[in-house]
Amino acid sequence: MTTPKCPLCGGLLELDDYLFQNVPLGYGRYESRQVYIYQCSECRLSAEYGETPEEARRYAEELISKFPPFLMVHPGDNLKLAFENDILTVIGKDTDRGKLYLENCRGDVEIATPDDVDQWPWELEQKGGSNDI
Numbered sequence: 001m002t003t004p005k006c007p008l009c010g011g012l013l014e015l016d017d018y019l020f021q022n023v024p025l026g027y028g029r030y031e032s033r034q035v036y037i038y039q040c041s042e043c044r045l046s047a048e049y050g051e052t053p054e055e056a057r058r059y060a061e062e063l064i065s066k067f068p069p070f071l072m073v074h075p076g077d078n079l080k081l082a083f084e085n086d087i088l089t090v091i092g093k094d095t096d097r098g099k100l101y102l103e104n105c106r107g108d109v110e111i112a113t114p115d116d117v118d119q120w121p122w123e124l125e126q127k128g129g130s131n132d133i
């Protein structure tokens, strides 16, 4: 299982499992229950609390899916454009204009928009590659 990336800053969303939440039992009594949450180690963006690590993971993935792909790409990520065979590396982006600055293996710089992207970094990873045996 890969560590999910923060959709805001590209930091790692890490599972925090040392948290406890007070659950009211009625009559003013509380039970301390362990909860799990994914939180970004950089910007503190966090998903909802889950009662199990799996549930917390689902909340983290839900949170990530609410962000447009463009925001989730960061310098150093690889992606593939629809009209290119090469895998390109993101070197920067212009969030206001929605432009991606990419570099190919020869060092040429290209400018693309999110519509030009065929496979985002996380789609490339899913389709195997170096991890395949």
Ligand SMILES: [Zn+2]
Residues within 6 Å of the ligand: 006, 007, 008, 009, 010, 011, 040, 041, 042, 043, 044, 045
């Ligand atoms: Zn973050």
